[in-house]
Amino acid sequence: MDIAIILKIAAVGIITAIATMLLKRSGREEIATVVSVVGLVVALVMMLDVIVQLYDTLRALFDL
Amino acid sequence: MTDIIVILACSACGFAIGKYFERRIRGKARFFDDLNRYAALFRVNVQGRQLEADLFNSQFAENCGKEFGAYLNGGKPVCALNAAEKHLLEDFFNCLKAVSSAELLKQMDIYSQRFGELSAKYTAEAGKAAIFPKLGALLGAMSGIVLI
Numbered sequence: 009m010d011i012a013i014i015l016k017i018a019a020v021g022i023i024t025a026i027a028t029m030l031l032k033r034s035g036r037e038e039i040a041t042v043v044s045v046v047g048l049v050v051a052l053v054m055m056l057d058v059i060v061q062l063y064d065t066l067r068a069l070f071d072l
Numbered sequence: 073m074t075d076i077i078v079i080l081a082c083s084a085c086g087f088a089i090g091k092y093f094e095r096r097i098r099g100k101a102r103f104f105d106d107l108n109r110y111a112a113l114f115r116v117n118v119q120g121r122q123l124e125a126d127l128f129n130s131q132f133a134e135n136c137g138k139e140f141g142a143y144l145n146g147g148k149p150v151c152a153l154n155a156a157e158k159h160l161l162e163d164f165f166n167c168l169k170a171v172s173s174a175e176l177l178k179q180m181d182i183y184s185q186r187f188g189e190l191s192a193k194y195t196a197e198a199g200k201a202a203i204f205p206k207l208g209a210l211l212g213a214m215s216g217i218v219l220i
Contacts, residue, residue, distance in 0.1 A: 031207065050218055
């Protein structure tokens, strides 16, 4: 597995956390929640390829 | 190297978009602040010097923000107003054509209160608008990271 994907997901997580913190401090909690959800979805989408590879590997391993 | 350029370019775009939204909110705050001042000074004008409305408007337009100045000169608000606010503005400027000064002063009191509330509301929002460029830069950087 390429380490770049891990670094990308970490960067997305850190940026989402900072953005959420800034928004909560300025009193916009609802936008902070939306940004958190968007960050989560972006990270999941980035991981999708890796999850599909894992699924294919498991299928080949257990001959399913 | 290309990756860094993509991330920087996306951050810059995000920053520019945030800056645009910040300017929009500050412009709206300036508009309602000027409108509040206009109502107060017009009231003083009715009670005192009683200048013609056109002359009063042209004098006021020279000393106010460009958003309200453009509205006084052109009749169309340059900042984004919702339907209720546009309706309020139209009603206010229609009531300035009232026949008696007593009726006009009564109407001015009602509108001044509403303008004061709107001015306070948008001034508070403008105070929080400084976050938009930072947020734009962060979300732009995030988009750049996703794209690389």
